[in-house]
Amino acid sequence: MLKIIDKYILKRYLVTFIVMLLMFIPIGIVIDVSEKVNKMIENKVPFSAIAKYYLDFTIYFANLLFPIFLFLSVIWFTSKLANNTEIIAILSSGISFSRFLRPYIIGATIVSLFALIMSVFLVPNASAGFKDFRYRYLIGNGISEMRDDSDVFRQISKDEYIFVSSFNDVSKMAFNFSMEKFKDDKLQYKLTAGRIKWNPQDSTYTLYNYNKRKIGEFGDIIESGEKKDTVFNFDLEDLAPVVYIAETLNLRDLNKFIEKEKARGSSNINVYLVVLYKKYSIPVSAFILTIIAVAVSSMKRRGGMGANLAIGIILAFSFVFFDKIFGVLAEKSTMPPIIAVWIPNIVFGILAIYLLRNAKR
Incomplete structure (x- = not known):
């Protein structure tokens, strides 16, 4: 029975996450096209360049916002389980909440590994194409600002x-x-x-x-x-140097580049370190956000899925806000980059433990 439940939850976890990506990425592309189409026509951008830009945009956009997509997808399907009293039935059969959480952790592991592989191998090339297109065709003085x-x-x-x-x-x-x-x-x-x-x-x-x-x-x-x-x-x-050079390097080249810049006493070293540390911190956030999402949405509320989604959206955007704020602090202040990058995970990790304990009760 447990294996059937595990497969059922894991399947819903992964399918809902993929559907969320497939649903929001086209929306992001449509919005981006509507904002930039005049500039593209004005600069006579070749269609092949536009097609490659939106391929890079898809990878860049998915990597940038994957914590939000993951969080909302877990909130969505777990709330449906709660509203259908499926969670009550599972827990009433003698399964502990920790055991109920196992397929979620397996799903988070799969998503984290996928996000890590993307950030190491796919995202650097996508970032290079995405940034190059924007600076070349869409931003004020173009190449001179690169x-x-x-x-x-x-x-x-x-x-x-x-x-x-x-x-x-x-x-x-x-x-x-x-x-x-x-x-x-x-x-x-x-x-x-x-x-x-x-x-x-x-x-x-x-x-x-x-x-x-x-x-x-x-x-x-x-x-x-x-x-x-x-x-x-x-x-x-x-x-x-290109202002976004660190984002375009794979992990091996980025480590070499940072060592080289440290030896040169580069003033931008904190910017490069933030890019490096985020390659590891973002995949870890998948576990933290999954636990928070399950703890928030596993209880049947009077407002139903709407209440859970509202809470989820607030928490998800709070996480992104923390991540951006401390990223800027690491780049512009004396705060050590490794601390600034990991603070959002630490804060929301503590919140995850607190919410999980309440959910078990």
């Missing part, structure tokens, strides 16, 4: 630093360039240029109005000129 291209300061090696005041992505030109090399905290040389241009054909740079001062023990050596072609051990991304 990069953090003003007052860029980077540590490119253990003892080398570069700075540019601005970078033009169209002409591949940076302005007010400077490069300093140190040894044992002492300046070895400093190179400055009014402009520096990236030459993608041969991966070289052209300096304009440059000045190089090499510090010597008995005197400095100065070299200057109007133009010079040279090679550096940094690339375009070092001068003007």
